[in-house]
Amino acid sequence: MEPRWLTPDQRRAWLRVAALLELLPAALDTQLQRDADLTLAGYVMLAMLSEQPERSLRMSELAARSNASPSRASHVIAKLEKQGLVRRERCAEDGRGQLAVLTDAGWEKVVATAPGHVQRVRELVVDPLEPGQLAQLDAIVARMLDVLDPEARYATTALARDIPASQG
Amino acid sequence: MEPRWLTPDQRRAWLRVAALLELLPAALDTQLQRDADLTLAGYVMLAMLSEQPERSLRMSELAARSNASPSRASHVIAKLEKQGLVRRERCAEDGRGQLAVLTDAGWEKVVATAPGHVQRVRELVVDPLEPGQLAQLDAIVARMLDVLDPEARYATTALARDIPASQG
DNA sequence: CAGCACTGGTTGAAGTCTCAAGCAACCCCT
DNA sequence: AGGGGTTGCTTGAGACTTCAACCAGTGCTG
The missing domain is CATH 1.10.10.10 (Winged helix-like DNA-binding domain superfamily/Winged helix DNA-binding domain)
Known part of the structure; x- marks a missing residue:
């Protein structure tokens, strides 16, 4: 079976994310x-x-x-x-x-x-983000976490619980 | 000097990113x-x-x-x-x-x-992303990498070299 | 209550990463 | 040619993480 590779756009985004991860x-x-x-x-x-x-x-x-x-x-x-x-x-x-x-x-x-x-x-x-990009990032990462941690065993749960505070 | 904390939205996004990083x-x-x-x-x-x-x-x-x-x-x-x-x-x-x-x-x-x-x-x-979100992610992470690696010593350089990108 | 499986947490060894030191080859200058 | 500084890479020690046992307490079942 022929593996499906990433498109150039996908690849570029992924390489950037990989760099960020390090x-x-x-x-x-x-x-x-x-x-x-x-x-x-x-x-x-x-x-x-x-x-x-x-x-x-x-x-x-x-x-x-x-x-x-x-x-x-x-x-x-x-x-x-x-x-x-x-x-x-x-x-x-x-x-x-x-x-x-x-x-x-x-x-x-x-x-x-x-x-x-x-x-x-x-x-x-x-600070590096433009207005609106933070909300985009939040939505994007939330989607990834849904797959990474479908049972919400990790920090995700704390989010749902603690959000009201502005910082403890 | 009074430190500037994160707003609730910023905090939520950051906690999600931190989870992703792990x-x-x-x-x-x-x-x-x-x-x-x-x-x-x-x-x-x-x-x-x-x-x-x-x-x-x-x-x-x-x-x-x-x-x-x-x-x-x-x-x-x-x-x-x-x-x-x-x-x-x-x-x-x-x-x-x-x-x-x-x-x-x-x-x-x-x-x-x-x-x-x-x-x-x-x-x-x-796969978890909707159409358009990948491009958003790419742009967002690119901005962060500009700060993390301003000299483009790391993978960023490989991107510029290998990919005639559609994004500045 | 005894038996048994499961949960919460710890431990030690093995693997990985970082940091500082070190070595060798290159460059430049006289 | 021959120092002195710099670059490219490696090394070893120590710190952090993971993995696979392991132990103790709980809870269910009979």
Whole structure:
């Protein structure tokens, strides 16, 4: 069976997206590493915790919102715990569960780090676009996520839930 | 100074993009790992080589087209060489340079693997979009890449070179 | 209650990527 | 010709991620 290749337009768009997939996370990682000694994954988890009223989340929920596997979440939180930014508690309702809790130091870290991170996101993602393009992007990516994560196991679910806030 | 946070719309779009940044590479990696015992990075490099008339590229050029650092390219090619898919030659015009050359086995690997990979890209990126959205995506990502890679050191250059595009 | 499957989370080893250092060939200048 | 700086690439160590066990607690079934 003859495989269906991409048309030149499709190919060009895909190559650009592929470049974005490498360069954008790398750029954000670099900024966080330099300014806050944090991994992008580590920062994201701290940020997710900081948005909760109790500043805590179940490991599984944290993993989902960070688009990470349970294993990755476990390793990342272990490192943040060693840095004193997070601590773990056994979960009351379910003895198997663990609660990742932001420490005061962790909260301070987020407060200190978030502006620089948001600034970089703005520079790289928001500001380059013309009015209207952000909404286009949102719609396009939403469609891709429908296929990538049809069960909405990952961050998508957090969107539906949290949107009212302007930033936690 | 009061930091400028993201508006709810901006935040929603960004969270979706962040999810895409994790899930899309992971999905492609999974497919390649399962069907071809290849890393996404490894496959990309093989594919780049396969598109050259001589089936070879300078390491630096290969790294650029794969959006990888020189170091990463070196490690990945080292592994592909161990697998017999690529070999290295000293470069004739410049004694410091190395040429990564696709072996026959490497060529066969690409031929066998490409259809399944392209199929997956199609499923995840091309097919979910409505007519017109692909062009929008291309334009949007192009703007981001202008900021991420202003010198056009990475894959962008390959686009300008290989594709007489319909878009500025 | 015992048995059994499943869920939530962790662990360690193996693989991948990054970072800084290093080596060799090239270039330029005298 | 012969330094000194630069470029092209590699290397090894350390950090991060993945994968496949694994353990403990839960919940269902009988």
